[in-house]
Amino acid sequence: MKEFQAIQAPKGVSEYFPPRSQNFELVRETLIDSARISGYQLIELPMFEDTELFKRGVGESTDVVSKEMYTFEDRGGRSITLRPEGTAGVMRSVIENNLDKGQLPVKIWYSGAFFRAERPQAGRYRQFYQVGVEAIGASSPELDVEVIAIADRAFKSLGLKSYRLEITSLGDAASRNAHRKDLITFIEKMNLDAETAARAVLNPLRLFDDKREEIRSAMQNAPVLLDYLSPESAAEFASVQEILGALGIAYTVNPRMVRGLDYYTGTTFEFIHEKLGAQSGIGGGGRYDGLMAELGGADISGIGFGLGVDRVLLACEAEGLFDPEFAAGKLKVYLIALGAQSKSATIKLLNDLRTAGIASDMAYGDRALKGAMKAADKSGAQYCVVLGENEISSGKFEIKDMKTGTVKEVTMSTLIDFLAE
RNA sequence: GUGGUCGUAGCUCAGCUGGUAGAGCACUCGGUUGUGGUCCGAGAUGUCGCGGGUUCGAGCCCCGUCGAUCACCCCA
The missing domain is CATH 3.30.930.10 (Bira Bifunctional Protein; Domain 2)
Known part of the structure; x- marks a missing residue:
């Protein structure tokens, strides 16, 4: 079953x-x-x-x-x-x-x-x-x-x-019709297999794109549309090329x-x-x-x-163009609440940061600090802040630069300004 | 739609001539009190794409099917 x-x-x-x-x-x-x-x-x-x-x-x-x-x-x-x-x-x-x-x-x-x-x-x-x-x-x-x-x-x-x-x-249209007529005449002499011939009937130009060498070389001598352009069309095309050249x-x-x-x-x-x-x-x-x-x-x-x-x-x-750090994300700061009492203040701070337009996230669940730091690392956030009872009551945090490992002290009131810099 | 190759843990793959699955990375926890990236230890993880068949027994063989991939056709 x-x-x-x-x-x-x-x-x-x-x-x-x-x-x-x-x-x-x-x-x-x-x-x-x-x-x-x-x-x-x-x-x-x-x-x-x-x-x-x-x-x-x-x-x-x-x-x-x-x-x-x-x-x-x-x-x-x-x-x-x-x-x-x-x-x-x-x-x-x-x-x-x-x-x-x-x-x-x-x-x-x-x-x-x-x-x-x-x-x-x-x-x-x-x-x-x-x-x-x-x-x-x-x-x-x-x-x-x-x-x-x-x-x-x-x-x-x-x-x-x-x-x-x-x-x-x-x-x-006149250019295309003139060319098409000559191209079909050329193709009819080519002795094609049924499938290819059917394709040629739908759109004779397709044969120019064929991957097979024998068709390719045969088509080398086929009439090309560019040689059939009316004077106006030719002039326009020349002009396109000229401008492309001017723009590099x-x-x-x-x-x-x-x-x-x-x-x-x-x-x-x-x-x-x-x-x-x-x-x-x-x-x-x-x-x-x-x-x-x-x-x-x-x-x-x-x-x-x-x-x-x-x-x-x-x-x-x-071409290997992507910066791995870009793919990792664009968080500015990652918050870690330490202990159940700190959680509500952390959630409030997180919400304020986001409202201020600062990309931020926090560690969810009750992870050990080590695990939470790992999560902060993986998030790709530029900074990390740990909020325990001390920080909540004093209003002072250490904000850590995850790249350099250096720590700086900020207060609740200067945090947003610091991050918004 | 046609043809070739392939499909094993989250990822990359190993699995000898058929005997009920492994590695590395990743993940979780730990290495004594609140700081990640290195190192060490422990642990969890698999409908072996799916369905049939052959066999005492199939991840390994056969058929089908789904999907991926490469080429054709064609196109972004």
């Missing part, structure tokens, strides 16, 4: 708990800060949407929509999908709430969980976290670069080094870059980290000219990106 069956987390979900959650939080906040200081504001959206939104917005031919969505029927018989990416939902909300009727561009950021039913792998989860930005309603190379710079600045301020930025341009943001042009979502046009980019194995993309994005109109909004352009928080965290770990 079985007493219980332990319940496991669903397949492929990542969880962040202490101490690593501290690093996760740092990564996410750093990514968000970079957007905030560039004038972007929060948009908080539902995690599930009408399935139709993604079919129309992301594109039915994409892998994401055709085989990776968590779709279910709700109690009203509506088809609902857990969001697999962020941009479509943002566009929906912008249109629905008339955000595009005010001053443009609308600049917003978001952060949260996304869902794709793929086979899990390191850095690829079924529930994953992204920080994204969208700048909607203006089309200019400066804005393209601003968005790229937000990501680049965030990575740099985390201390990341082993990553590179790849950019390309998908041009306007290193990049390489990769004419064979492939993006997985149908809505991209014009400038597109990808950040790739070199120490992450197969799932090396830590962020990517691009311009989307037709998306707003496709979803029933005004015919205005936008640009945005999604950064993978899980992957950026892995990248930071691969």
Whole structure:
């Protein structure tokens, strides 16, 4: 007879708990800060949407929509999908709430969980976290670069080094159509296996990304989209590169870059980290000219990106960027009550410290002093105060610096000032 | 979704050709009166992922299943 069956987390979900959650939080906040200081504001959206939104917005031919969505029927018989990416939902909300009727561009950021039913792998989860930005309603190379710079600045301020930025341009519709025609003609002569041929029909650009050497070398001579750009598109792309150069943001042009979502046009980019194995993309994005109109909004352009928080965290770990003390916690002071009589005064002091904004904690239960000191040590607190009857009655404490071991005498009235310094 | 590898204490792992489990770290307590991080001593801890099967007997063999991992597909 079985007493219980332990319940496991669903397949492929990542969880962040202490101490690593501290690093996760740092990564996410750093990514968000970079957007905030560039004038972007929060948009908080539902995690599930009408399935139709993604079919129309992301594109039915994409892998994401055709085989990776968590779709279910709700109690009203509506088809609902857990969001697999962020941009479509943002566009929906912008249109629905008339955000595009005010001053443009609308600049917003978001952060949260996304869902794709793929086979899990390191850095690829079924529930994953992204920080994204969208700048909607203006089309200019400066804005393209601003968005790229937000990501680049965030990575740099985390201390990341082993990553590179790849950019390309998908041009306007006329450029893409001309190229597509020639590319298909080229591919039809390639004598592909059935599976690969089927993939080529869905999106011929995919073949540029194939990992097999024979396909790679065959594709060396395939026509690339950059050679088909209209004069306007080419000029825009040149301008993007010029501004990137002026800002000192290193990049390489990769004419064979492939993006997985149908809505991209014009400038597109990808950040790739070199120490992450197969799932090396830590962020990517691009311009989307037709998306707003496709979803029933005004015919205005936008640009945005999604950064993978899980992957950026892995990248930071691969580069050994985290200070162990940071992960340990951020307590300023740790209190130890000695004896039952001291407890209530200690609790009161702890509460006062917290109210004063000083991160503090105390030893719970009735641990021996030695055990309590150990707990103080492990908490990572900067200081420790032991409160016994003497301290409570005299109002004078010894505050100990846990790093140096030095002790200093303070009084009840000067303690908060001392710690708030 | 396809293929390879793996799944033993909280963590990292050991466990020889099948005979009912061990180490290090961590944890708890102690090393005489109220001060941690080092050192010494003692102690607790395991549905051997789960379910079947083969066997007198399985952590070790077989099947299934769940999960992880690596690669493919694809992507953050």
